[in-house]
Amino acid sequence: MPLREAFADQIPPRHCDYISTGDNEIADKALGFEWENPGTMNTSYGYNQNDHNWVDAKEIVFRLVDIVSKGGNYLLNVGPTSEGLIPQPSIDRLMEVGAWMETNQEAIYGTSPWKVFHDGPVLDNEAAKAYYNAPGWMAHHTQNPWYDTAPSCLPACSGPVSGFWLVQHIWEHYNFTLDKKFLMEHYPVMRGASEFAQAVLVEDPATKYLVDLPSNSPENNYFYVTSDGQKKGAWLCIGSTHDMQLFRNLFKTTAEAARVLGVDKGFAVSLEATGAKLAPTRVNKEGRIMAWQQDFEETEPQHRHISHLWGFYPGTEISTRTPELLKGVRLSLERRGDYSNGWAMGWRACCWARLREGDKADVPLTALVSNQSAGNFLNLWPFQIDGNYAGCAAIAEMLIQSHELTDKGQPIIDLLPALPASWKKSGSVVGLKARGGYTVDVEWKEGKAIRYRITTPTPRDVNVRVNGETKTLRTPVVVP
Numbered sequence: 177m178p179l180r181e182a183f184a185d186q187i188p189p190r191h192c193d194y195i196s197t198g199d200n201e202i203a204d205k206a207l208g209f210e211w212e213n214p215g216t217m218n219t220s221y222g223y224n225q226n227d228h229n230w231v232d233a234k235e236i237v238f239r240l241v242d243i244v245s246k247g248g249n250y251l252l253n254v255g256p257t258s259e260g261l262i263p264q265p266s267i268d269r270l271m272e273v274g275a276w277m278e279t280n281q282e283a284i285y286g287t288s289p290w291k292v293f294h295d296g297p298v299l300d301n302e303a304a305k306a307y308y309n310a311p312g313w314m315a316h317h318t319q320n321p322w323y324d325t326a327p328s329c330l331p332a333c334s335g336p337v338s339g340f341w342l343v344q345h346i347w348e349h350y351n352f353t354l355d356k357k358f359l360m361e362h363y364p365v366m367r368g369a370s371e372f373a374q375a376v377l378v379e380d381p382a383t384k385y386l387v388d389l390p391s392n393s394p395e396n397n398y399f400y401v402t403s404d405g406q407k408k409g410a411w412l413c414i415g416s417t418h419d420m421q422l423f424r425n426l427f428k429t430t431a432e433a434a435r436v437l438g439v440d441k442g443f444a445v446s447l448e449a450t451g452a453k454l455a456p457t458r459v460n461k462e463g464r465i466m467a468w469q470q471d472f473e474e475t476e477p478q479h480r481h482i483s484h485l486w487g488f489y490p491g492t493e494i495s496t497r498t499p500e501l502l503k504g505v506r507l508s509l510e511r512r513g514d515y516s517n518g519w520a521m522g523w524r525a526c527c528w529a530r531l532r533e534g535d536k537a538d539v540p541l542t543a544l545v546s547n548q549s550a551g552n553f554l555n556l557w558p559f560q561i562d563g564n565y566a567g568c569a570a571i572a573e574m575l576i577q578s579h580e581l582t583d584k585g586q587p588i589i590d591l592l593p594a595l596p597a598s599w600k601k602s603g604s605v606v607g608l609k610a611r612g613g614y615t616v617d618v619e620w621k622e623g624k625a626i627r628y629r630i631t632t633p634t635p636r637d638v639n640v641r642v643n644g645e646t647k648t649l650r651t652p653v654v655v656p
Contacts, residue, residue, distance in 0.1 A: 522566020
């Protein structure tokens with residue numbers, strides 16, 4: 177049941193104007209407060225009970241219902257008091273709200289989040305047809321759960337690959353759960369994106385590789401020299417490294433999904449054949465990963481984005497099996513620097529963690545938490561939730577990795593691969609998930625794992641790298 181119907185008889189009249197207006201936007205005056213105005217429950221981050229916009233926990237819940245039911249956005253500013261405390265009533269209410277939202281996803285969105293973010297574009301491929309005259313579906317940079325996939329005025333919107341990144345989440349969800357039913361349900365999303373991707377590639381006459389056009393390397397620019405000798409900046413290109421890595425990952429994972437499900441054998445073969453013709457990831461004369469097909473000079477060497485490293489993290493095409501590219505990742509990160517805005521430092525931390533450089537990962541991670549967060553730990557400057565997610569991902573990547581595969585294609589669970597000196601004395605973590613459907617607990621002391629536990633729904637083999645040794649064990653694993 178949609179949220180507005182579920183709450184129609186539970187909210188005071190002044191919060192029920194959506195009953196008569198349906199899904200139309202509500203004007204500020206109808207709500208009685210500013211649309212983007214952050215409500216607070218206590219003296220958090222500059223607000224207190226004497227401020228004009230202070231509201232209690234019950235009011236926050238009513239506002240949430242109003243705005244979520246309208247498809248609106250709302251930031252809860254719930255931080256500590258001047259004494260560093262969050263009042264218990266606020267904590268209790270927030271836990272109630274969080275629990276309700278977690279267990280009532282379909283009431284909030286009208287469907288599950290997977291349906292909202294992945295299946296919607298499959299049902300409506302207007303952007304693919306209108307802008308590329310191509311089959312399947314696609315999404316530009318500025319998209320949302322209401323299936324707005326058309327380009328915006330941003331240069332980052334010029335490339336057609338944002339949908340490919342979304343598709344990666346389907347494959348990763350399967351990797352971590354081995355849920356074939358889930359994969360079968362969402363495989364059409366992967367296939368639709370791949371159909372579009374195959375249709376829009378063109379051959380670069382200079383290299384004979386397949387590339388996309390238009391393209392850009394989000395969101396950095398490069399310098400070029402005009403015919404009259406002027407040095408100018410530009411963003412438009414063909415086949416950026418970022419785009420090519422996403423095309424390659426899409427074809428690879430969709431083909432793998434087809435084989436797991438035992439469907440589309442011919443289609444899977446065609447995807448792999450197309451992927452082999454894509455422009456490869458390369459290094460420049462300094463050994464760094466090139467962001468463009470030509471070795472252009474970057475307008476911002478310390479740019480916040482590291483889009484050309486997507487194939488390293490969160491992708492997996494760059495690894496210990498590609499040593500030249502792996503070195504190129506390190507050199508690229510060193511040139512970019514550690515400090516940037518919130519999510520950018522999270523991405524840097526993830527990359528350093530995957531390089532197994534715990535101390536280097538700790539630098540941007542610490543800066544993210546200490547310098548780029550509000551009193552309530554929400555990522556700031558500007559507020560973008562991906563900064564919070566990136567920080568969590570970096571911590572997990574420092575404690576456990578499972579992207580590396582054996583020669584037989586089975587994941588290797590690497591325990592404590594990037595433990596920084598500041599964490600080494602002692603610690604433990606419970607319930608981390610690894611690719612292959614494994615759940616992992618580990619405890620360490622002086623940088624070494626002293627206890628670990630790996631479980632699966634049913635007993636099976638697991639490859640574990642721990643304290644410098646790789647071994648094959650049978651789940652459930654309990655050591656000692």
